[in-house]
Amino acid sequence: MSTTADYRYGFYLRPDLEMCRAVADAHALLRSEYGLVTGGLFMPHVTIKGFFASDAEPAEMIARLDRSLAGLRPFTAWNGGVRAFSTTSLVISVRDLPDGTPNEGFFDAQDRAFDALLPLVRPGCEWTRRDPRGRSGASPLHAHITLAMADLPAELQAEVRDFILAGGPIGPASFAADTYHLFRFAADWAGDPWHTLSWKLLHSWRMG
Numbered sequence: 001m002s003t004t005a006d007y008r009y010g011f012y013l014r015p016d017l018e019m020c021r022a023v024a025d026a027h028a029l030l031r032s033e034y035g036l037v038t039g040g041l042f043m044p045h046v047t048i049k050g051f052f053a054s055d056a057e058p059a060e061m062i063a064r065l066d067r068s069l070a071g072l073r074p075f076t077a078w079n080g081g082v083r084a085f086s087t088t089s090l091v092i093s094v095r096d097l098p099d100g101t102p103n104e105g106f107f108d109a110q111d112r113a114f115d116a117l118l119p120l121v122r123p124g125c126e127w128t129r130r131d132p133r134g135r136s137g138a139s140p141l142h143a144h145i146t147l148a149m150a151d152l153p154a155e156l157q158a159e160v161r162d163f164i165l166a167g168g169p170i171g172p173a174s175f176a177a178d179t180y181h182l183f184r185f186a187a188d189w190a191g192d193p194w195h196t197l198s199w200k201l202l203h204s205w206r207m208g
Contacts, residue, residue, distance in 0.1 A: 007184050008127065009052055009061065011113045012045035013106075014179040014204075015077070015145065015171075020044040022171035023092070026147050026164055034160060038150040038194045039089075046077070046094060046106070046143050046177075049113045051127035051185065056120040061182060062203045068116035074178035074208040075105030079171055082147065082161060087154035090161055091144035092170060105177055106143040107135055145171075150194055180205045 014020070020043075027040030054061070080093035097103050110133065121128050132139045147170070152160060164170065182203045187193035 006189075007053075007186055008189070009054060009058075009117075009202075010047065010183045010185065011049040011065070011117065012043075012181050012183065013048055013077075013109065013143075013177055014181050015044055015046065015177075016175040019079075019145070019171040019175045023145055023147065026170055029164065030148055030160065033163065034152075034156065036148050036151055036160070039146045039148045041194060041197050042146065043181075043183075043199070044145055045181070046145055048106070048110050048180065049117055050131050052117065053122040053125045053127070054117075054120045055122055058182070058184065058202050061117060061120060064116040064120070065113070065182065065203075065205070068112040069180070069205055069207070072109060072112055072207050073105075074176055075103065076174050077103065077105070077143070077177040078174045079169065082165055082170060084157060084161070085142075085144070085149075087157060088152045089149040090147045090152065090157065090164070092147065093142065093144050095141075095143045102135060103143070106141060109177075109180070110134075110141055178207045180207070 023044035030036040031040055077094045078096065078098055080096050082090055083093050085091050095102055095106065114133065132141045134140055147164065148160060181201055183199050184202050185197060185199045188196040
């Protein structure tokens with residue numbers, strides 16, 4: 001039987017139905033045509049607090065998030081189009097407002113999530129050390145929805161991007177950012193987790 005120590009957790013913003021459907025369709029196309037599976041192992045989401053190890057029970061995470069998220073207001077997330085992250089990923093950027101400035105709603109949500117969850121993160125958690133966070137610094141938050149990652153060959157990145165955009169933009173121009181999910185993940189963390197990853201939705205918050 002799995003124990004708390006075997007799991008990782010993540011706290012994500014869930015896009016609306018239209019965006020989720022468009023991203024799920026893109027994942028299916030990339031799997032059927034290029035054999036890319038890693039992006040589609042995950043539900044369509046915007047990462048607020050990425051993978052973290054914790055010895056706390058989910059009930060404590062949920063209680064702390066309940067308090068921290070109180071008063072968080074819904075906001076509009078805008079589709080900034082498909083772009084490359086490194087040479088082995090493609091994402092839909094949702095970081096910015098239409099005028100090109102960063103959307104403060106994501107930073108507010110992330111600040112609240114980190115306030116709630118960081119005290120529960122296991123010391124030395126390798127995932128949390130690499131977490132993009134905040135508006136600036138070495139690794140600022142760039143809110144996005146992943147289409148392909150990890151198993152996208154660098155030499156095919158441009159081709160895959162052109163292929164997936166041949167039918168036009170992916171998803172709606174904007175969506176309401178009002179629903180957040182806490183997930184629990186199981187995998188062979190000592191090996192390549194993408195081959196063994198599974199997940200369970202633990203709790204949902206609807207703002208407004």
